[in-house]
Amino acid sequence: MTAAKALSIESPTAILSTWIREAFRGRFPDAESDFADIAVVETANPEFGDYQCNAAMGLAKVLRQAPRAIAETVAAAGEHPDCLARIEVAGPGFLNLYLDNDWLARHLEGIAADERFGAPEAGAGKTVVMDYGSPNMTKPLHIGHLRSHNIGSVLDRLHRFLGYKVIADNHLGDWGTQFGITIMGYRHFGDEAAMQTAPLEELERVYVLSYEQTKEDPAWMEQCRAELVKLQSGDPENLAMWEMFMRLSLEELDRVYARLGVQYDIVHGESYYRDKLAGTVEMLEQKGLAVESEGATVVFLEEEKLPVCIVRKSDGGFNYATSDLATVAARVEEFDPDRIIYVTDERQQLHFKQFFAVCRRLGYTVELDHIWFGLMRLPEATFSTREGNVIKLEALLHEAESRALDIIEASSPDMPEEERRAVAAAVGVGAVKYADLSQNPQSLVTFTWDKALALDGNSGPYLQYAYARIASVRDKYADRFPEGTPETEPLRLDETIERALALQSIRFGEVVTRAAHQYKPNVLTDYLYELAQTYSSFYQNVPFLKAPEGVRESRVRLCGIVAAILKQGLDLLGLKTLERI
Ligand code: ARG
Numbered sequence: 001m002t003a004a005k006a007l008s009i010e011s012p013t014a015i016l017s018t019w020i021r022e023a024f025r026g027r028f029p030d031a032e033s034d035f036a037d038i039a040v041v042e043t044a045n046p047e048f049g050d051y052q053c054n055a056a057m058g059l060a061k062v063l064r065q066a067p068r069a070i071a072e073t074v075a076a077a078g079e080h081p082d083c084l085a086r087i088e089v090a091g092p093g094f095l096n097l098y099l100d101n102d103w104l105a106r107h108l109e110g111i112a113a114d115e116r117f118g119a120p121e122a123g124a125g126k127t128v129v130m131d132y133g134s135p136n137m138t139k140p141l142h143i144g145h146l147r148s149h150n151i152g153s154v155l156d157r158l159h160r161f162l163g164y165k166v167i168a169d170n171h172l173g174d175w176g177t178q179f180g181i182t183i184m185g186y187r188h189f190g191d192e193a194a195m196q197t198a199p200l201e202e203l204e205r206v207y208v209l210s211y212e213q214t215k216e217d218p219a220w221m222e223q224c225r226a227e228l229v230k231l232q233s234g235d236p237e238n239l240a241m242w243e244m245f246m247r248l249s250l251e252e253l254d255r256v257y258a259r260l261g262v263q264y265d266i267v268h269g270e271s272y273y274r275d276k277l278a279g280t281v282e283m284l285e286q287k288g289l290a291v292e293s294e295g296a297t298v299v300f301l302e303e304e305k306l307p308v309c310i311v312r313k314s315d316g317g318f319n320y321a322t323s324d325l326a327t328v329a330a331r332v333e334e335f336d337p338d339r340i341i342y343v344t345d346e347r348q349q350l351h352f353k354q355f356f357a358v359c360r361r362l363g364y365t366v367e368l369d370h371i372w373f374g375l376m377r378l379p380e381a382t383f384s385t386r387e388g389n390v391i392k393l394e395a396l397l398h399e400a401e402s403r404a405l406d407i408i409e410a411s412s413p414d415m416p417e418e419e420r421r422a423v424a425a426a427v428g429v430g431a432v433k434y435a436d437l438s439q440n441p442q443s444l445v446t447f448t449w450d451k452a453l454a455l456d457g458n459s460g461p462y463l464q465y466a467y468a469r470i471a472s473v474r475d476k477y478a479d480r481f482p483e484g485t486p487e488t489e490p491l492r493l494d495e496t497i498e499r500a501l502a503l504q505s506i507r508f509g510e511v512v513t514r515a516a517h518q519y520k521p522n523v524l525t526d527y528l529y530e531l532a533q534t535y536s537s538f539y540q541n542v543p544f545l546k547a548p549e550g551v552r553e554s555r556v557r558l559c560g561i562v563a564a565i566l567k568q569g570l571d572l573l574g575l576k577t578l579e580r581i
Helices: 012-027 055-063 067-075 101-112 143-161 178-189 192-197 199-216 218-232 236-260 270-286 320-335 346-361 393-411 417-437 460-480 496-505 508-517 521-541 551-572
Strands: 051-053 084-090 094-099 127-131 165-169 290-293 296-299 309-312 339-345 367-373
Touching (some): 067 084, 143 165, 143 367, 178 199, 199 218, 236 417, 270 309, 309 346, 346 367, 460 521, 496 521, 521 551
Parallel strands (some): 127 165, 339 367
Antiparallel strands (some): 051 094
16 A cells, blocks of 8 residues: 555535635625625535535525525526535525535545545644643542543644644642642651552552641641642752652553553643742732732732632742743743643633633733543442542553453454453553543543443444454455455445445544544544444445455445544544454
8 A cells, every 4th residue: 555645635615615605706796795604514414415505594684585595596606616516405595515426436535545534734833732631649540530631632642633733741730739748648657668569559548647637637737838838948858758759650650651542742740840930920020910918929810700819828838820820931932832722620610710811911822721621420330349439540441451351252262362461451441531532521421331341332442343344354355356456446436325434434634623623532433433333334235245346346445444544533532443353
């Protein structure tokens, strides 16, 4: 096969939208509208054409005509672009557009040869900083940490795919309140032996004990605050302890990230900006944005109807917002990004509103987006073993792999042990990721194993199996027709189901663009699921190897294109594809 190149391919949506806009302009030259908003959209139902335009309905007033008459006038506009086979008026004034079959086949061939499968290079020349994952340190990662890493890394890959320059930054919470609490806990309750065997669990244990103490004992709370201030002002003993905590935490992160396939360009935690915090507050004061209030330094955000944003506490300690303000300054200076994207759970909405409001007052022009997501809930009895109240992310991944292994042992008893384990890791971790990604990010996700591991629903394993099945068609063909070269045979789209599959395949580029720009990985999961379903009815409804020569090659080629699109899509979602399951 020849290597894919970057081609510039205009989608039928773009071609037809431009054409129909011009048709309106040509037909209604005196109208008090430039028709700039007119566009066609993909239809979900083939009864309404491949694409549809409903502009006539909204223009009845401006053009002083019935929508149906307007639609008829436009439909009769002479010259059609090559891609358009016919245009029909339906119902009260819908315009249904049908693509030319041959054009569709050639267009899909072009998309298959393009390294981006027809997606535009939307991000050319644009830089985006992505801040996701960003866990607070010294605690093991738990299931609550999945979504930010998972959704964030998909948005990261989607943007890179579209040609954006992405700087993925893991903005670790490594300089905040929890350190004062952990230092006190470690000093008073620390167990050396436990630190050797399970350090993060031990740190979490002492953190919890110390935290409980803060609720009962105000003096303890005071001391925790004092320890944090000491750390933040460079006390050597606290700093040494902090360094040890950090080293242990980072080892754990590396392990889990390798398993999840999460990668960063930079890992600049809050501590990286620690020498900038005092300067940030001073700068805010100098600009008259921050003022003294009850011993603290705050920015009033009454105009924005938001609560005050505290940038320096009365004990001299700095806040989360101070650190984010110092970080934004450094990012703008170092990377000059067009956009900074922050991915966190829904509970941080207020923080980002306040912090963005202060940024606007400071005159930053970089676009700042907070992408928040709902919590992930696990019903009782999701786990065979459950320790304590929080479920560790590693335990979730472990359970996923062992459940996947059971399924594979049942379905492929002949597979060698080592391969089976590798497949189980890919299917298990993929199932967990997909279960999260296939939901609207902003909704509450209820995770169940049945759904995550289902082989016949909208799940990761379903798509991984679908891919492996499609890939095997090519192998079967090669066995029977070793001389055949389906990749160079022209595609033919004579059957309705072939045409439907081709139509869906050419939409990949638009889907990926939408998923990236709307910050919704589920736009892509929905698409891949539908594509796999259409493929499955294609496979069931038309003969492949028994089809006449030419048709046979075209079908095998179409399979190969669908497989490549599925693989690319799953890759963007961070799911591995396997040639054999
Ligand atoms: N460390 C924070 C948390 O665990 C998330 C940080 C998000 N990024 C940021 N720049 N504020 O909740």
